[in-house]
């Protein structure tokens with residue numbers, strides 16, 4: 651007679667732990683491949699004539715003004731634009747002028763959460779990972795609001811970013827959880843990014859043709 655180790659299919663151990671989340675290895679590989687392809691497609695689609703870029707960026711800034719109150723006591727993480735992201739630096743400077751705290755994301759180490767460091771117009775900057783300018787000695791703070799640049803966004807407001815997992819890693823740990831707003835150019839929406847257990851959805855998404863979605 652057979653021993654009683656339990657009949658049926660043998661258990662499958664082909665899983666990974668991603669930041670403590672058990673993930674099926676084959677699924678993770680397929681999803682990563684899909685995201686790489688979508689990232690490349692959406693980054694290419696973001697190339698546009700400068701007039702259109704200026705119009706779309708102005709529309710995004712108008713949208714931000716409608717939904718985000720910049721005022722003393724509020725701390726807002728924005729970003730220094732790279733790879734054709736909407737350039738929100740004028741809006742950042744405006745936020746600083748109202749007395750709001752403005753923070754920029756800093757990669758302190760590979761595969762670690764981001765630090766959000768205080769920025770003000772003209773403050774000393776240095777180049778961090780990917781040559782992204784970051785404040786040299788701004789104080790690290792927890793933002794009330796995070797404006798996250800989108801490569802893509804799905805209908806459940808899961809964000810596709812540059813592929814480092816930095817925002818997810820960071821947003822999952824912030825206490826208290828900030829208001830998280832994804833911003834991107836029209837056309838960056840896609841049906842699904844096939845959310846994985848580590849993905850943190852945006853609370854809101856603002857696209858340059860004027861749509862403002864909420865979860």
Ligand SMILES: Nc1nc2c(c(=O)[nH]1)N(C=O)[C@@H](CNc1ccc(C(=O)N[C@@H](CCC(=O)O)C(=O)O)cc1)CN2
Nearest residue numbers: 729730731732755757779780782799812813814816817
């Ligand atoms: N403006 C801006 N600043 C930002 C971000 C951003 O998306 N936009 N980030 C938001 O996170 C952080 C930097 N993000 C990064 C994301 C990925 C890689 C990186 O090395 N990527 C790999 C490809 C990864 C993959 O596809 O598997 C590479 O290019 O080799 C570097 C930085 C912090 N600052």
Ligand SMILES: Nc1ncnc2c1ncn2[C@@H]1O[C@H](COP(=O)(O)OP(=O)(O)OP(=O)(O)O)[C@@H](O)[C@H]1O
Nearest residue numbers: 668669685810811812813814815816817818819848
């Ligand atoms: N806590 C985590 N959160 C997110 N990704 C993680 C985490 N830990 C490890 N990773 C790995 O990092 C990669 C992130 O890929 P993903 O497509 O989610 O990035 P992204 O959200 O586009 O990037 P970013 O936030 O940097 O713009 C995955 O391969 C994942 O396995």
